[in-house]
Amino acid sequence: MSANIAEVERRRAAAKLGGGQKRIDAQHVKGRLTARERLEVLLDEDSFEEIDMYVEHNCVDFGMAEQHIPGDGVVTGSGTINGRLVYVFSQDFTVFGGSLSERHAEKICKVMDAAMKVGAPVIGLNDSGGARIQEGVASLGGYAEVFQRNVLASGVIPQLSLIMGPCAGGAVYSPSMTDFIFMVEDSSYMFVTGPEVVKTVTNEVVTQEELGGASTHTVKSGVADLACENDIVALLQARDFIDFLPASNREDVPERPTNDPWDRLEESLDTIIPASANQPYDMHEVIRKTVDEGEFFEIQPRHAANIICGFGRVEGRTVGVVANQPMVLAGVLDIDSSKKAARFVRFCDAFNIPIVTLVDVPGFLPGTAQEHNGIIKHGAKLLFAYAEATVPKITVITRKAYGGAYDVMASKHLRGDLNYAWPTAEIAVMGAKGAVEIIFRQDRDNPEKIAEKTKEYEDRFANPFVAASKGFIDEVIMPHSTRKRIALGLRKLRNKELANPWKKHDNIPL
Ligand code: HXC
DSSP: OHHHHHHHHHHHHHHHTTTOHHHHHHHHHTTOOOHHHHHHHHSOTTOOEEEOTTOOOOOOSTTGGGOOOTTTTEEEEEEEETTEEEEEEEEOTTTGGGOBOHHHHHHHHHHHHHHHHHTOOEEEEEOOOSBOGGGTHHHHHHHHHHHHHHHHHTTTSOEEEEEOSEEEGGGGHHHHTSSEEEEETTTOEEESSOHHHHHHHHOOOOOHHHHHBHHIIIIISOOOSEEESSHHHHHHHHHHHHTTSOSSTTSOOOBOOOOSOTTOOOGGGGGOSOSSTTOOOOHHHHHHHHSGGGOOEEESTTSSTTEEEEEEEETTEEEEEEEEOTTTGGGOBOHHHHHHHHHHHHHHHHTTOOEEEEEEEOOBOOSHHHHHTTHHHHHHHHHHHHHHOOSOEEEEEEEEEEHHHHHHTTOGGGTOSEEEEOTTOEEESSOHHHHHHHHTGGGTTOHHHHHHHHHHHHHHHSSSHHHHHTTSSSEEOOGGGHHHHHHHHHHHHTTOOOOOOOOSOOOOOO
16 A cells, blocks of 8 residues: 555656756746746645646657656646635646647646536636647647637636746637736747747847737737736736636625725815816726725736726625726727727626726827727727626716717716716716817807807806706715715615627627
8 A cells, every 4th residue: 555655656746846857947047936836826825636647648759759747738726716716727838848739738628627617717827838849730729629618618707817938829819818818027928920930021020028028918919917027926916816706607796804984985085186177187096095995906007098997896895997097198098998998898797797987088089090990990899898788887977078988988878877977077078179169160260259158168068967967977976975875886786687688699899
C-alpha cells in the first residue's frame, strides 16, 4: 500500500514540476508566476481541486512521442473565491510554451462543461504560444471546441479571462468571446497576427506592446477591460470582481453584508452641479456617494471614458452602473462609448443585475469621423441593449438629457422602471443656443432677439418639469436623497417580472 501511495506522490510531484525548474525560473525572471502559483493567489487557500493532472498529449510527430509532460500545459479544476465555487484553467508556459494541443483543449472543455452543468463561473488564465505547432489541425480543432463552448456558455455563466503572457493568432478569439478580459501590463499581449507578419504584409514596424499590449487594448481598442500592474494584482482584482457576479443566469445577485445605511443622505450632492451648464464635474463622485461604502469596480476606465460602466452594491446587492461622464468630451455619446455601454448593459441583463443609469448627456457626437464609421449602427447598439433589457432599470438625470441620447439612456419610453431627475435636469431636444439658432434662423443678425429667445427656450426646457408633467419623469428628487431613492426602488423591483416576446434570438445591430 505504501508503495502505491509513494507512486501517487511521485507522479503528483512530477506533474507539479511542469516543464522543469529551469523553465519555472525563466518564468520568474520575466516577473511572471507559474500556472499553479497563479491559482494559489486566485483561489481561497487550500480550495483548489485539480483534475486531469496526468493527461498527456497524443502526438507522435516531430519528436513528440518521446516528450511527455503530465498535465500537457494546462492546470484545470475548481476551487472557491470567498467561499463561492468557480472553475478554472491555467495555462502552463513551462510546458511546450503553454501551447494548445488536442488533449490540452479537452481539459479546458471538461471544466467548461462541468461549470455549465452546475452553474458556476469559468476563469481562464491565459499564457500560451498558441496552437501546438507539432499537432497541426488537431490543435485547431481543439480551439474550435473551446470556442463553441464559449458561445454556448455566454449569458449562462460568467466567463472571465486573464491574459498573463502571450495570446496570439486565433487563440485570441476564446478570451474575446468571454465576458471580461483583464491583462497584465508589460507582460501580456493579444493580437491576431504578430509584428513579423504585420511587417511583411503592411510594411509597418511595430512592437508587440504597441500592437497588442495591455495599454493598447484597455485604452485604444477596448478589447480588454482592465490593465493590471502585475500577475498578483490581476489575480486579486479577479477575486474582487467575481464577488460582484451571480454564479449563473439561474441565480440572483450575491448579497454581502454592509454597514452603510441604505438611507444615508449626501448633502454635498446638492451643490455638485456647477452654476454654468458648460462646466464639468466628476460623475465618479456621484457614483461613489450612491453605492455601498463608495466601493465601485469600474471596467474599461481608460477606454471611452466619456461613459462610466462598472459594478457597485446597494444594500449589499450588486448593481450595474452606467453613467455619462461630463469630465470627458462633455459626456457625449460616440461610437466607442455606445459600444462599451451596450455590452455592459447586455451583460447585466443576461445575469439579472439591476441597472442604475446616471444621465448627463449633451447628445451624440457630430462629425464625419463618427458618421463614416457608423455611429448610427453603433449608437443603436446601446439603444437596443437598454430597450431589450428586462432587469430593474432606475435612471437619474442629473443635468443634461438632450436629443436622441435622452431616449437612449434608459428613458421611461425604453421601459425604465423608475425615472428620476434632479432639480438641475434639463430635458430637451437640444441645448437652448442650438435650438434658437435653428428655429429663429431668420433673426441670426439680431443678437438681442436671439438672446431673448434663448432665455425663453431655457426657461421652458432647462428644467425637469416639462418631462415630469408628461409622466416621463416619475419624480424630481433631491440630489442628497439619491442613494435612498435608489435603494427603495431596488427593494420594490426585486420581484420584477417582465419578458420579451418569444424569438430565437434578436438581431442587435452588430
Ligand atoms: C509548440 C511551442 C509553441 C507552440 C512556444 N513553444 N510556442 N511549442 N507550439 N505554438 C515552445 C518553444 O518551442 C519553447 O520550447 C517553449 O515553448 C518556450 O518558447 P520560447 O520561444 O523559448 O519563449 P519566448 O521567447 O518567451 O517566446 C514565446 C513566443 C514564441 C513568443 C510565444 O514561443 C512563439 O512565437 N511561439 C510560436 C507562436 C506561434 O506562432 N503560435 C502558433 C500561432 S497560430 P523549449 O523546449 O525550447 O522550452 C495559432 C492558431 C490558432 O495559434 C488558431 C485557432 C483558431
